[in-house]
Amino acid sequence: MTLPDQQGDPVRTTAASPRRHQPQRVPVALLLPAVAGLLFLVLPLAGLVIRAPWSTLPQRLAQPGVLTALRLSLQTATAATLVCLALGVPLAWLLARTDFPGRRLVRALVTVPLVLPPVVGGVALLLVFGRSGLVGGWLDATFGVTLPFTTAGVVAAEAFVAMPFLVIAVEGALRGADTRYEEAAATLGAGRWAIFTHVTLPLVAPGIAAGTVLCWARALGEFGATITFAGNYPGRTQTMPLAVYLALETDLDMAIVLSLVLLTVSVAILVALRDRWLTSP
Template structure:
């Protein structure tokens, strides 16, 4: 496979300019704001700002909630993607469109919608409160829910794409050998699309880590409980631009490091 790749590349000849120029511009457009942060960062006071107690608390909470949200998305999202890719049922196109709703919904609206359902007076939340005494808004669980709501479409779309691209003949072969649908799913389908699931999970995690609107609306903002890094950045921006820049850089550095190392480990890069 590797040799085929190199011959194709050689046969392509030089890289065409109409592709290189917009590609370079695109990269510049994405990277320049980051450079802006780096240029304006208060490097001299950086060490003391890093050790401020609130910073590590928010960072730890961000990493924990994003990871839990990703787990929740995996548990619910992979089966959903399988359903969309493998089971023809009436209204599948509508369901697929519904799955992408959180992508187009402004996250703040998502947060309000979550409050209306899971809030104290919400349809589900009211019942949870009266039957079990469980309230979700203003809790860390609420943060996880808000992040999962916004991030799950990324996972579902990635995994569904991987499932559709996977060769179904392996699954058919397993079926002819007597494997049931569940066994086929766990022993053939899952290993087959594992890279797709990993890619989706990474995307999902990154989106959950950066989540702001739905979180502050649904889970509120309280240090140590619901104040994730993006919320801390926003509030720092109210009084101290430098602190906001530092917090942003920390979040960026940590997430880029984790994403880059995961990518190398899980997803075979060409």
């Protein structure tokens, strides 16, 4: 585009290009607490690595129960995440895309497990799904299904504490998604289910991936609700966090080894999933 200058001669102008973020010197007032916060988070993890009994690590990992607890943790965390995906994604869509009476109350209730002590969550699960609970009694009498102190109870406890992470992440992604693509699909005759599966879900896939990672990691590390609702039975309900707690009372080195294994698995999964789904261009 051209504009006349003060003498009347045409002058070519170009649209201003967006300025890139330039590196800035970090103020000392921000640098010092930032470094302190980083050390506060990293030093405990470094302590596990430094104090680990590396010379006896293979023998300790080969002890009965270690691989069983790890396998159970991975299985239950994955199953809990699938439950959260099946229930949490529709719930997030409901909160983000519909307006109904009491929506703020529903959102608050969804986030309660984030601030609720896990032990209290376990007690609440017992009161609802126990054999004499509000729902558990009916399940036991009608279908013979008992959740407390079973592997399914571990999955239920982990899903209860982990689902809010998924719902919050997916709801945020849905609110930030451009709805024009969904509107265009609707004008072309696509049904609601087709729009949801072929347009909405691909749009918010990074948010779903982020919520899934957070949900899985939270389920993997769940302790309080699990031990309260499902107990600590080796091979059936004893996940890795429970095995760490049990080993801590009798064998500190074993507790360190189990903690190191859990830390390694968590970091490996999170890094792998982030590189695949969460890395922004």
